[in-house]
Amino acid sequence: MKRIAGFALNYYKIILLFAILSVSSSVTQDPLQNIKNMIMIQAPFVMIYSFGMTLAVITGGLDLSLGSVAAFSTCAAAFLIIKDQIFLGIAVCLLIGAGLGLLNGLLITKAKVNPFIATYGMDWVIRGAVYIMMSGAMIYHFSNDFKIIADGSFLGISNLVYISVAILLILMFVFQKTVFGRNVYSTGANTKVSRLTGVNTDLLIIIVYMISGVLASTSGLLYVARLDCAEAFLGKNFGLQALAATLIGGTSLQGGKGGVGNTVIGVLIMVFLMNCLNVLKVSTLWQDAVFGLVIVVSALLEMAKQRYANYLQL
Amino acid sequence: MKKAFTVFLVVLFSISVFSVSAAPYPGAVGKKATLILKDLTNPVWIQAAEGAKAAAKDFGMQIEVVAPIVSNNNDEQIQLVQQAIAKRKDIMILTPADSKGIVPAVTELNKAKIPVINLNTKINNESGRANSETFVVADNITCATLCATELARLANGSGEAIILQGPSGGQVTIDLTKGAEDTFAKYPGIKLVDKKEAKFDRATGYKVTQDMLITYPNLKIIFSCNDEMALGAVKAVEEVGKLGKIFIGGIDGNKDAMASIKEGKLNTTVFKNFWLQAYTAVEAAAKFLDGQKLPALIPVDLGIVTKENVEKYLAM
Incomplete structure (x- = not known):
């Protein structure tokens, strides 16, 4: 009994994933296409910006400005990309993402603003700025050379998958194998102690928010390439979705625990679940409630796992 | 000197009379209106704001165009109405985000005797306590x-x-x-x-x-x-x-x-021609301030766009 409970608590997310997938596959006529949609198209977008959130959460903060950073950087870049300055546009986009991340990081570390307030406030400021910049216009009809980034595929696998997996591997390497990564975890777990051991915690946190900004810009750019339109309202729900994926994945808001690997599971649970509700023809009115419930339940299960860890010999 | 001053005054007066009589709705000239939209970020609402400003210029009115920061937020719209009442505006043009939710604010406007022109989305007046002069709509x-x-x-x-x-x-x-x-x-x-x-x-x-x-x-x-x-x-x-x-x-x-x-x-x-909707609403406000009677409903032309006629709309 103990063993079963322990097993369930340890692997419930994987079990949940397969359960959801088998339900949705059993009711659809073309389950293969459905899985392809989710894994090759829907999940990669969410994954990339959720990684940004996860890294911020590991430092003990969070980044609610992901959506507006994505909108601002892509809209600014779109002015160049539409004139076929693709590489310059992409560079500008990522630089703006890093720059806005730098601002977030400075606010949090140097001005000592609480990360929630800093990034939530910045979210409004940046969103306002992009509305002013675009003043109701949209930029659309990009060249195929640009659209292929998100539309193309290689060996039958969407480019989006390659890009998101590459980002995942790089982040996993940096945050698990390097001194920098380990310092980020220790800073998240206890900033004071890290600082006393000689770690430049402010710099680490600033770099993490810059990475988060770049990831937001990257996912924004992929959306723009895929939907062939840059517009000021892009990503209004990025922040909360990314937070949900991070929490469902099991990265703790206390900082210092979890990682981007967990978030992959969190994103997949989220994407699979939303898809499952759609194919089961559940009214949209229920979807928000179910979604919220999953966040709360996964938080409770994480707590249970910690509390009974010794008893269940996890 | 005194005479010259009198002449100057007469000239000034006649200029002002002349300029007023040039306006199609003299009663509306110089009046202050507030237009509350649902949002000022979506392109269609930005078009509406432009249409309203163009009309205000044509009819010599002053207009303030406002919208909630969180788009379609009823509470913020109510606050905007209260601000307009505090600023003693002459007329209110209102596009409610929530037909029923806006009712208390419209009741306040009625109490403050500020006439209301309803634009785009109908104010629910089942209670009889949210009166408006007309409803301008591309339904x-x-x-x-x-x-x-x-x-x-x-x-x-x-x-x-x-x-x-x-x-x-x-x-x-x-x-x-x-x-x-x-x-x-x-x-x-x-x-x-x-x-x-x-x-x-x-x-x-x-x-x-x-x-x-x-x-x-x-x-x-x-x-x-x-x-x-x-x-x-x-x-x-x-x-x-x-x-x-x-x-x-x-x-x-x-x-x-x-x-x-x-x-x-x-x-x-x-x-939906949001530009024309807002223009028409401001014109209705001008007519009302000029003492004209308004019909209960002012429809704005809608166009169905298809592959056959899209060129015409793209040129607009």
Whole structure:
């Protein structure tokens, strides 16, 4: 009994994933296409910006400005990309993402603003700025050379998958194998102690928010390439979705625990679940409630796992 | 010297009289109006703000155009109404985000004797305590009827249909859904199989449509409550190679939607002419301030945009 409970608590997310997938596959006529949609198209977008959130959460903060950073950087870049300055546009986009991340990081570390307030406030400021910049216009009809980034595929696998997996591997390497990564975890777990051991915690946190900004810009750019339109309202729900994926994945808001690997599971649970509700023809009115419930339940299960860890010999 | 001053005054007076008489609605000149919109970020509402400002200039009025920071937020709209009352504005032009929710604010306006011109979305006056002078509208139910009728025509009056909706509970979504449902119900061959919220957002419209194409393999009609979601749906349908087999219609008449119609991807949209709606509302306000009687309803022309006539709308 103990063993079963322990097993369930340890692997419930994987079990949940397969359960959801088998339900949705059993009711659809073309389950293969459905899985392809989710894994090759829907999940990669969410994954990339959720990684940004996860890294911020590991430092003990969070980044609610992901959506507006994505909108601002892509809209600014779109002015160049539409004139076929693709590489310059992409560079500008990522630089703006890093720059806005730098601002977030400075606010949090140097001005000592609480990360929630800093990034939530910045979210409004940046969103306002992009509305002013675009003043109701949209930029659309990009060249195929640009659209292929998100539309193309290689060996039958969407480019989006390659890009998101590459980002995942790089982040996993940096945050698990390097001194920098380990310092980020220790800073998240206890900033004071890290600082006393000689770690430049402010710099680490600033770099993490810059990475988060770049990831937001990257996912924004992929959306723009895929939907062939840059517009000021892009990503209004990025922040909360990314937070949900991070929490469902099991990265703790206390900082210092979890990682981007967990978030992959969190994103997949989220994407699979939303898809499952759609194919089961559940009214949209229920979807928000179910979604919220999953966040709360996964938080409770994480707590249970910690509390009974010794008893269940996890 | 005294004489010269008198002449100067006479000249000044006649100039002012002349300039007033040049205005079509002399009673409105110099009057202060407030226009409350639902949002000032969506292109259509920015067009509305421009139309209102153009009209105010034409009729010599002062206008302040405001909207909630969080789009479609009823509480913020109520605060904006209260601010307008405090500033003693002469007339209020109001586009409620929530037909019922705005009622207490309209009651306050009535009490403050500030006349109300209702624009675009109807203020619910079942209680009799939210009076307005007129309702200027490119009616959403008519919009939906136009779009749904065109989609039904393209689909030869049969097949499965879905509706992509904006955030649940919004008045526009409620009205558009009703118009589409009632229209589809007239065709025995059309079966409305689902209604899905896609947040008025292109990326969400794209994702939800992907799921819908899996859930309903025989889908033939996608009615979208705005152009953004419709263009997301176009992308999803295009990717499964079903353009031309599934008919997609949007609402609003955004430029990129029209470009998509021209390319033969999106099938139809309804041009709501927000510029003209707001212009007409300000003109109605000017007429009212000039002492003219207003009809209960002032309709604004709607246009159904199709591949055949899209050039005309693109040129506007």
